[in-house]
Structures are given as structure tokens and as C-alpha cells.
Amino acid sequence: MAGALTRVLPEQRDLQVIEVTTKSVACDGGGGPLGHPLTYYEVGAEGFATCGYCGKKFIRKD
Secondary structure (H helix, E strand, O other), rough: OOEEEEEEHHHHHOOEEEEEEEEEEEEEEOOHHHHHHOOEOOOOOOOOOEOOOOOOOOEEEE
């Protein structure tokens, strides 16, 4: 799925671990005034990526 991207949804704002099905993820902390700048990460060979701003962990679900 080339070009697929997972982005944090408002209902996931309070979750610390988010399961994703894509290799690329974007995080803005859940959006709105409580969020942070939109940042992009790639889930690597270890199977997860961690947001440098809010610490959310994105785990790739196979």
C-alpha cells in the first residue's frame, strides 16, 4: 500500500499505544489546542515508532 499513512484520530488522543497497519504514521498529539506540530514517523524493522513530542507509540499490526 504505497503512500498509506496512519494519523492520530481525536478519539486516540489519550492512548499511549496505537496499533497501525501502515508503515508511515503522523502524529499531532490528537489535534486541537492540546496537540503539537504534525510530525511524521516510519515504523522500522523493530515494529514500532515513538512520537518525539508526546511519546505515543505506534505498533505495526501484521
